[in-house]
Amino acid sequence: MAYQYEAGFIGAGNMGGALARAAVKTVGGAAVAVACSTAEHSAKAAASIGCTAETAEAILRESRFVFWGVKPQMFAGVAAKLAEDIAASDAVFVSMLAGVSLDRLAEMLGGEKKIIRIMPNTPSAVGQGLMLVSANDRVTAEELAAFKALMAESGLLDDLPEHLIDAASAVSGCGPAYAYMFVEALADGAVKCGVPRAKAMRYAAQMLLGSASLLLETGEHPGALKDAVCSPGGSTIAGVAALEDRGFRGAAIAAVEAAYRRTKELG
Ligand SMILES: NC(=O)c1ccc[n+]([C@@H]2O[C@H](COP(=O)([O-])OP(=O)(O)OC[C@H]3O[C@@H](n4cnc5c(N)ncnc54)[C@H](OP(=O)(O)O)[C@@H]3O)[C@@H](O)[C@H]2O)c1
Structure with missing residues (x-):
């Protein structure tokens, strides 16, 4: 027809x-x-x-x-x-x-x-x-x-497979909100350190885009790519430690799990 x-x-x-x-x-x-x-x-x-x-x-x-x-x-x-x-x-x-x-x-x-x-x-x-x-x-x-x-x-x-859609979408569908929060928070940090707001926002977003592209294109483990940025006694590892100290990874895991549970309640 x-x-x-x-x-x-x-x-x-x-x-x-x-x-x-x-x-x-x-x-x-x-x-x-x-x-x-x-x-x-x-x-x-x-x-x-x-x-x-x-x-x-x-x-x-x-x-x-x-x-x-x-x-x-x-x-x-x-x-x-x-x-x-x-x-x-x-x-x-x-x-x-x-x-x-x-x-x-x-x-x-x-x-x-x-x-x-x-x-x-x-x-x-x-x-x-x-x-x-x-x-x-x-x-x-x-x-x-x-x-x-x-x-x-x-x-x-x-x-x-359908039984995995709700769990996967807690990352893919809900994830943009988490990514934007991360970008905004990084930009706030940069503003706190004196970078103008518009530049801080653009730098944080481009950094996230580039980091995701590098991960996808190289197929490297994210931990290995993270290690490559952290020189011993350097600035990045100090930032990584600050994130770990405040439960960054646990918060990200909990966010995905909370979104999955809520999807199940709504469905
Ligand atoms: N937003 C996301 O990130 C996202 C991601 C994945 C899946 N989804 C899914 O996508 C769907 C839409 O979400 P959304 O964020 O796009 O919502 P939204 O921006 O509020 O859009 C809802 C749309 O439904 C229309 N609508 C309401 N009543 C209608 C009716 N009687 N007949 C025809 N159209 C009607 C609205 O028209 P009016 O403007 O006239 O009210 C509007 O165009 C949801 O089921 C959501 O679960 C959303």
Whole structure:
């Protein structure tokens, strides 16, 4: 069947909007549609993304891939209102809802539906995202490949067994918040030592970007890369000791575990 839209987004806020932008880069704005809670919001989102504003009903009728980008706690209500259109839709559904399992999605969308569960992150807005992907067995290999091609501009996509998605997303999905806190705190430290704020922020962010690239490109253990920066009796090891003293690693581990537990509570 020929679809008017390759990708339709029901919910195009921070996350849905970022993925809609990635889809526009691949298939163009005429093949991507978005719906928000009101026609006015849909028009505003579509204008900023460079795609088409639609109703959720039209998206369900006319899209090859229908992305669910509403908040998890709103999903049941939104799906109930659209029940007839969901039942009639033969789209591949793509859910970005944190903590909502494929089984739960099938309960709400229909047991026979093709569903891909994803866990994206906000850096996809600049093509540097990480998207975890798990599909139910009704999705064919061709459909999964077409989905990945559609999302290629969002960044890296990685298949992951569904039972690991919540744990992994406590790093990939929630992690940007921790990274920004780290950048802000480092910049505060530099400001305290006299560096102007804007420069301090840029240096901290570029340092994090470069350190992550070095780690990924060399495949070295992070401990080895850390050791390479620490000369005996030097400044860096003094900073490392200060971080250890304040439980830095324990805090990071606890943050991931707390996010995982909370996802489980919400799902
Ligand atoms: N933010 C992240 O880092 C992140 C990461 C991974 C996964 N996620 C998941 O992504 C989803 C969206 O999160 P978000 O941060 O993007 O939230 P958000 O910015 O609040 O966006 C929610 C979107 O849903 C729309 N919406 C609300 N009611 C609707 C309705 N009845 N019909 C159609 N659209 C409706 C909103 O439209 P209005 O503007 O009109 O209200 C808005 O476009 C969540 O399920 C979340 O778990 C988020």
